[in-house]
Amino acid sequence: MRAKHAVTALSAGLLALVTGAHALARDVGDQYGPEANGWFLQDAATPVMEDLIFVHNLVQVIITGIVIVVFGLMIYICLRFRESKNPVPSKTSHNTLLEVVWTILPVVLLVIIAVPSMSLLYKQDRLPETELTVKAVGGTWNWTYSYPDFENVEEFVSNPLDETQAKAVGQPYLLATDAPLVVPVNTKVKVLVTSVNNMHSWAMPAFGVKMDAVPGIINETWFEVTKEGTFYGQCSEICGIRHYYMPIEVKVVSQSEFAAYIASGGEPEDKFAGLDLNETSGAVMTAANR
Amino acid sequence: MVALPGADIPVTHSHDDEKPGFFARWFYSTNHKDIGTLYLIFGIISGVIGGYLSFMMRMELMSPGIDVFDSAHTYLVFVTMHGLIMIFFMVMPALIGGFGNWFIPIMIGAPDMAFPRMNNLSFWLLPTALICLLVSFFVPGAAEGNGFGGAWVMYPPLSTTGSPGPAFDFIIIGLLAAGFSSIFGAINFITTILNMRAPGMTMHKMPLFAWAVLVTAFLLLLALPVLAASLFMLLTDRIEGGTAFFDPARGGDPQMFQHLFWFFGHPEVYIMILPAFGIVSHIISTFSRKPIFGYLGMAYAMVAIGVVGFVVWAHHMYTIGMDVNVKAYFVLATLVIAVPTGVKVFSWLATMWGGSIRFTVPMMWALAFIFLFVIGGVTGVMLANAGVDTYFHDTYYVVAHFHYVLSMGAVFGIFAGWYYWYGKMFGHDYNKFLAKVHFWLFFIGVNVIFFPQHFLGLNGMPRRYVDYPAEFALWNEVSSWGAFITLASVVVFFAVVIEAFLMRNKRQVGNNYWGEGATTLEWTISSPPPFHQFSVLPRIDGGSDHDHTEVDEAYARRLGDENATDI
Numbered sequence: 001m002r003a004k005h006a007v008t009a010l011s012a013g014l015l016a017l018v019t020g021a022h023a024l025a026r027d028v029g030d031q032y033g034p035e036a037n038g039w040f041l042q043d044a045a046t047p048v049m050e051d052l053i054f055v056h057n058l059v060q061v062i063i064t065g066i067v068i069v070v071f072g073l074m075i076y077i078c079l080r081f082r083e084s085k086n087p088v089p090s091k092t093s094h095n096t097l098l099e100v101v102w103t104i105l106p107v108v109l110l111v112i113i114a115v116p117s118m119s120l121l122y123k124q125d126r127l128p129e130t131e132l133t134v135k136a137v138g139g140t141w142n143w144t145y146s147y148p149d150f151e152n153v154e155e156f157v158s159n160p161l162d163e164t165q166a167k168a169v170g171q172p173y174l175l176a177t178d179a180p181l182v183v184p185v186n187t188k189v190k191v192l193v194t195s196v197n198n199m200h201s202w203a204m205p206a207f208g209v210k211m212d213a214v215p216g217i218i219n220e221t222w223f224e225v226t227k228e229g230t231f232y233g234q235c236s237e238i239c240g241i242r243h244y245y246m247p248i249e250v251k252v253v254s255q256s257e258f259a260a261y262i263a264s265g266g267e268p269e270d271k272f273a274g275l276d277l278n279e280t281s282g283a284v285m286t287a288a289n290r
Numbered sequence: 291m292v293a294l295p296g297a298d299i300p301v302t303h304s305h306d307d308e309k310p311g312f313f314a315r316w317f318y319s320t321n322h323k324d325i326g327t328l329y330l331i332f333g334i335i336s337g338v339i340g341g342y343l344s345f346m347m348r349m350e351l352m353s354p355g356i357d358v359f360d361s362a363h364t365y366l367v368f369v370t371m372h373g374l375i376m377i378f379f380m381v382m383p384a385l386i387g388g389f390g391n392w393f394i395p396i397m398i399g400a401p402d403m404a405f406p407r408m409n410n411l412s413f414w415l416l417p418t419a420l421i422c423l424l425v426s427f428f429v430p431g432a433a434e435g436n437g438f439g440g441a442w443v444m445y446p447p448l449s450t451t452g453s454p455g456p457a458f459d460f461i462i463i464g465l466l467a468a469g470f471s472s473i474f475g476a477i478n479f480i481t482t483i484l485n486m487r488a489p490g491m492t493m494h495k496m497p498l499f500a501w502a503v504l505v506t507a508f509l510l511l512l513a514l515p516v517l518a519a520s521l522f523m524l525l526t527d528r529i530e531g532g533t534a535f536f537d538p539a540r541g542g543d544p545q546m547f548q549h550l551f552w553f554f555g556h557p558e559v560y561i562m563i564l565p566a567f568g569i570v571s572h573i574i575s576t577f578s579r580k581p582i583f584g585y586l587g588m589a590y591a592m593v594a595i596g597v598v599g600f601v602v603w604a605h606h607m608y609t610i611g612m613d614v615n616v617k618a619y620f621v622l623a624t625l626v627i628a629v630p631t632g633v634k635v636f637s638w639l640a641t642m643w644g645g646s647i648r649f650t651v652p653m654m655w656a657l658a659f660i661f662l663f664v665i666g667g668v669t670g671v672m673l674a675n676a677g678v679d680t681y682f683h684d685t686y687y688v689v690a691h692f693h694y695v696l697s698m699g700a701v702f703g704i705f706a707g708w709y710y711w712y713g714k715m716f717g718h719d720y721n722k723f724l725a726k727v728h729f730w731l732f733f734i735g736v737n738v739i740f741f742p743q744h745f746l747g748l749n750g751m752p753r754r755y756v757d758y759p760a761e762f763a764l765w766n767e768v769s770s771w772g773a774f775i776t777l778a779s780v781v782v783f784f785a786v787v788i789e790a791f792l793m794r795n796k797r798q799v800g801n802n803y804w805g806e807g808a809t810t811l812e813w814t815i816s817s818p819p820p821f822h823q824f825s826v827l828p829r830i831d832g833g834s835d836h837d838h839t840e841v842d843e844a845y846a847r848r849l850g851d852e853n854a855t856d857i
Contacts, residue, residue: 037764039745063668090644102636120677125614205750216538219611244755
């Protein structure tokens with residue numbers, strides 16, 4: 001056990017040497033996921049997500065306006081026409097002009113929403129000329145990643161870290177995995193998503209990506225990340241008992257780092273290198289029995 | 291005024307009120323009012339069960355970690371059963387079976403429903419169905435434990451190969467029984483409303499609640515058979531070596547189930563909200579002492595919502611990998627629904643405009659309904675946009691959205707109807723102060739539960755998670771505190787009911803205890819109505835087409851005389 005870890009630690013060290021990143025002491029780098037006690041959308045990491053936030057904000061302004069208008073009208077009506085103020089009710093029950101106006105006005109608002117909404121939808125859904133393809137296969141309960149473009153890279157399974165492990169490596173529990181999907185920055189990446197049993201959904205909020213993993217069907221989506229760092233998402237289609245325990249971790253690296261990663265055979269980084277392994281291997285056992 | 295042939299036949303009141311013995315009355319019941327009462331009691335019982343399930347879920351989610359449930363599977367079972375029980379056994383029985391049965395015949399001037407025996411069957415299928423669902427809690431579901439944990443949407447393969455135990459078979463049988471109950475009920479309502487309206491009650495004079503239930507019944511009749519078919523397909527798919535409708539390994543398609551399910555599932559959401567629209571319209575009109583503004587627009591807005599509701603189903607499945615043009619269609623079709631919904635909201639406000647508004651208990655529920663339904667409706671506009679929904683799909687934003695339209699829309703409609711018609715149904719009044727306490731606690735409670743869930747969804751928290759990253763802790767805790775407030779309000783609700791029952795002899799009410807403004811036919815007969823009403827059909831007068839029905843004066847006088855002798 002120890003020997004194997006030593007070997008992987010050595011190779012990780014070599015990799016770090018090759019890529020020029022710093023050595024053994026583990027550096028998690030920038031992490032992007034849900035904000036602690038946050039109440040708004042996660043920050044955009046792709047142009048699609050930037051557009052998504054724009055459409056969201058536009059719609060949010062319109063619907064907030066509608067709620068304020070309706071609430072304001074209700075308060076005004078309740079004060080002005082309460083029984084003590086207005087003892088004799090009118091008998092008006094028609095006003096054609098008014099009825100036409102409140103039918104047309106929503107239509108205008110909907111057109112204002114629909115135009116940018118359609119442009120976002122087509123940008124998000126229509127794949128551009130992509131430069132790299134990755135494949136994500138949902139299983140019970142983990143993700144298996146592969147790079148169909150590179151024959152020398154073997155597929156690998158990305159399992160969640162349990163609470164102790166996550167703490168040890170300085171990553172958030174229920175978001176961190178033992179082997180992230182590694183992709184280069186500023187590259188248009190095509191994602192193929194499917195499943196081997198139940199349905200799952202490969203979701204990465206900061207990318208504006210969510211694609212169901214359906215057995216028997218290969219779905220495709222894409223993203224182009226504009227900043228380096230570690231990004232977190234979670235399975236987003238109910239898939240059984242550990243639905244909550246199959247997070248998605250994507251590590252976005254520079255294009256040269258990615259080239260080195262692929263050249264070295266795409267061996268996942270050993271996150272436990274240099275850590276007290278006795279403690280963490282005990283945690284691995286607990287995770288397996290959970 | 292032309293007297294009706296029946297008007298000369300003397301009405302002996304003793305005959306009208308001849309009630310069968312207890313067992314025959316409540317178990318063989320063919321009387322629409324008794325069946326309505328049974329539905330309401332059944333809805334309350336189911337509501338308590340469904341509410342318990344959701345309370346336990348909120349307790350689990352109060353802090354990160356799994357500490358209330360002993361297994362994640364049981365949590366998912368609770369999620370599943372909360373949805374199914376609240377939809378099929380609480381909202382639908384209360385709104386359609388309860389208030390529909392009670393007031394549709396009376397409002398249209400009919401003595402009873404068209405098929406009283408089928409009405410009895412409709413009701414008694416439901417307890418049978420609920421028992422099937424409750425049994426499923428205690429029989430093996432998946433390898434991980436008892437019960438079915440595949441959520442109310444029941445997507446295969448999780449509901450076929452993923453849940454091999456008999457628990458899900460019990461749910462299928464139960465839902466089929468509930469589905470047939472609804473189909474029979476729908477046939478009954480459609481027949482009654484189309485054929486048994488009193489003389490002079492044209493379609494365009496029919497009260498809006500009758501319109502609402504008519505549209506709802508058509509939705510049920512068209513949507514429920516699709517659910518029944520897809521449940522049967524699941525059932526035969528689950529048999530070892532059986533069919534393979536949804537099994538990709540043998541040429542089936544799991545996405546097909548989602549299309550079938552949501553072809554039922556989307557009309558189902560309008561099935562739950564349309565009757566509440568009807569109830570709220572009457573309450574707003576009554577307590578503004580004004581006829582409904584834009585009656586025809588209101589009626590046909592519901593028809594439009596019903597029709598368009600059938601062609602928007604795939605907005606529940608934007609992320610399954612549909613062609614982008616298909617998604618574009620569903621975005622636009624879904625947005626269109628905002629137009630008739632807007633017509634309804636603005637017409638309610640216009641009904642109140644210029645009125646003489648009284649803030650009675652049912653009016654408070656109705657006003658809160660409008661406000662909260664608007665909040666739930668506008669987040670629906672957000673979710674309709676497939677591009678944005680890619681972020682929100684299966685997050686708590688969706689949970690917040692549909693609880694604002696159901697837990698606050700439909701349920702506020704139910705309580706509004708309950709407090710509006712309580713005196714009419716049971717002949718006595720409730721304690722107004724207690725009822726207002728119930729309202730305020732419930733109003734605050736559900737808002738504290740569900741408003742923070744928008745934040746969780748915006749921050750990206752997925753649904754149906756028994757445990758979550760610590761980043762989501764704050765708003766989950768706030769949401770769970772809301773569950774305690776709501777629990778308190780439910781206790782007060784039962785206090786209202788018990789107090790009113792104990793004081794029933796001291797607080798009897800007359801025919802029309804809401805006074806001028808309550809213009810539909812139920813306010814012309816006694817409270818509670820005679821066991822059989824309208825042995826002489828009322829004749830509806832009035833020249834113009836609107837919902838302000840006026841009963842023939844002579845008839846109203848006679849009714850007054852009858853009631854005078856009755857007391």
